[in-house]
Amino acid sequence: MTQSAPVFHSRVNTGSEAFDGNRADMQALVDKLNGLCARAAALSDRARPRFDKRGQLLPRERLGRLLDPGAPFLELCNLTGYLVDTDDPESSVPGSNAICGIGYVSGVRCMVVVDDSGINAGAMTAFSSRKVMRCMDIALDKKLPFVHLVESAGADLFKYQVEMWMDGGGVFARLARLSAAGIPTVTVLHGLSVAGGAYMPGLSDYVIGVRDNGMAALAGPALLKAATGEVAENGPLGGAAMHAATSGLVEYLAEDDGHALAICRDVVASLGWNRHCPQAPDGDFEEPRYSPDELLGVVPADYRQPYDAREVVARLVDGSRFLDFKPAYGVSMVCLQASIYGMPVGILCNNGPIDPDGATKAAQFIQLCDQAGTPLLFLQNITGYMVGTAYEQAGMIKHGSKMIQAVTNARVPRLTLMIGASFGAGNYGMCGQGYDPDFVFSWPNTQIGVMGGEQAANTMSEVLRAGAARKGVEVDEAELKAREQAVIGHYDRQSDAFYTSGRMLDDGLIDPRDSRTVLGILLQICREARDRGTHPNTFGVGRM
Incomplete structure (x- = not known):
């Protein structure tokens, strides 16, 4: 977006009582988010004596040693598993026993997965597998080298679910697909990797094993004895030194965690990965005229309180400048053309439910962005499409379907931020x-579902009242009220x-104040994926 685009003039009174109330409500949600994320780190840190005894680094210390100091790291799926078990x-x-995200290793943007072996020995749960698979899918789609710091007791047998076992195969299949697509996969074998987990190094292109601690075997000593009666020790059975000298599973043998991570950084550097992607031109951009810090006070935590979505956009885009597409x-349905860190983007956001005109406007805007190769950003604050006789007669279904077709089939990158x-x-x-x-990322005030709790309760009541009327019976108002409250609680939870x-x-x-930074990273990732060349093969790199 050039500097000729108009600057948005905010109407938000940052000194008002409403602004302060919004900020306090949103800050409370951000504090809750930060507290929950710290919960996993604190639990993992309790294992420090055990790690110190083995001469190991804790999982988050491993991550810190792997990543380039001071470079951005975008954590993914930080709440996975919360309120599931x-x-x-x-x-x-x-967290589901895995720390995942996109960061820089030796100057190369990589997808990084770290088994959090400080929690339940890194045993995998159903959502651990889903989280890792999501990251692998992103790595494949965005052409990101995949680095996995492995130490896991395998599947959590005490929480066994048959679908969890099936998902394990999906993890291994994705490793094979990454290699075949020309996306390098690198595993650091810090500790145990047994049973199905042995295929993590087995299917990786490069394996760095830690002497004494690294171990990979299809059956660990306990399972081996139970299955065959053979008694074996970790070292000869699957130790990193054995694999480096005898089986050939390990390419690089390290003396400890720190040494292994240094080798990993050297391996990634040796790929010359950035040779395959043209560097983005140095773009001049303005910071927003309005601070992203104000987002906490601009947006009410209660979605039922209206606000102008342009006020959000003005705190995300370069210079707070944008072109308003068909504003009248x-x-x-608000459609805006803007830039974030010098990268053009088409933005769709909501100032109320979508009507037929809004749907056709959005469909046209999406197709225009697709034609121009401009990424799309959807800022969701939407209660739905308009309903009622007038809207049905105006073609709400037809026009809404056109919008959904455009959204579905757009070929440009599509980023969604739930606000x-x-x-x-x-x-x-x-x-x-x-x-x-x-x-797709969310702010902590997001509410998502088929409908709100009150709407669902009211719908249920209307159905029950109509049914009672047909039968000619009286409605028990007390019982109906109790059922309404139960429905509201169920839906809202x-x-x-x-x-x-x-x-x-x-x-x-994510913290709303981090939105501009996160969106900038995501747009860069999408640009690099589009421009990067790879060298696919048929079956991936087989281990020799």
């Missing part, structure tokens, strides 16, 4: 998770951003 919000630990037509409500088909039209956006993110209905929760 337990309904107790005070004891549930998010389909006014509740408020996300209900019903509005979620679909605004590129919800079911439409495979390249990335499942709509909560922390609950839905725990079930991976997004790629993670």
Whole structure:
């Protein structure tokens, strides 16, 4: 976006009581998010004596040693598993025993997965596999080298689910696909990798093993004895030194974790990965005229309180400048042309439910961005499409379908940021998770579902009253009220951003103030994926 585009003039009073109230509400949600993320780190840190005894680094220390100092690291799926195994919000630990994200290793942007072996020995749960598979899918789509720091006791047999076992095969298949697509895969074998987990190094292109601690075997000593009666020790059975000298599974033998991570950085550097991607031109851009810090006060935590979505955009885009596409037509559907860190982007956001005019406007805007190769950003705060006789007669279904077709089939990168409500088909039209956006992140105030709790309760009541009228019976008002409250509680609990993110209905929760930075990283990742050349082969690199 050139500097000739108009600057948006904010109407937000940052000294108002409403602004302060919004900020306090949103800050409380951000504090909750930070507290939950710290919960996993604190639990893992309790294992420090055991790690120190073995001469090991803790998982997050490994991550710190691997990544380039000071370079950005975008964590993915930070709430995965929260409120899945337990309904107790005070004891549930998010993360699902894996630390995942996109960061720089020796100047190369990589997908990094770290087994959090400080929690339950890194045993995999159902959502651990889903989290890792999501990261592998991103690595394949965005052409990111895949680095895995391995130490896991394998599947959590005490929480066994047959689908968890099936998902394990999906992890291994994705490793094979990455290699065949010309995307390098690098494993550091820090500790145990047994049973199905042995295929993590087995299917990787490069393996660095830590002497004494690294171990990979299809059956560990306990399973081996139970299955065959053979008694074996870790070293001869699957130790890193054995694999480096005898089986050939390990290419590089390291003396300890720090040495292994240094070798890993050298391996990634040796790929010359950045040779295959033209460097982006140095772009001049303005910082927003309005601080992203103000986002906490601009957006109410309660999605039922209206605000102008342009106020959000003005705190995300370069110079707070944008072109407003058809501003007087389909006014509740806001379509804007802007830039973020010098990268052009088409933005769709909501100032109310989508009507027929708004749907046709959005469909045209999406197709224009697709024609120009401009990435799309969907800022979701949507309660749905308009309903009622007038809207049906105006072709709401037809026009809404055109919008959904455009959203689904756009060939440009599509980023979705959930910043408020996300209900019903509005979620679909605004590129919800079911439409495979390249990335979808949420603010902690997000509410998502088929409809809000009160709306669901009112709908249920109308149905029950109509049924009672047909039967000629009286409605028990007290019982009906109790059922309404139960429905509201059921729906609202499942709509909560922390609950839905725990079930991976997004790629993670973020502090609203980090949105511009996160979007800049995502746009860069998408650009690099489009421009990067790779050298695919048929079957991937087989281990010799």
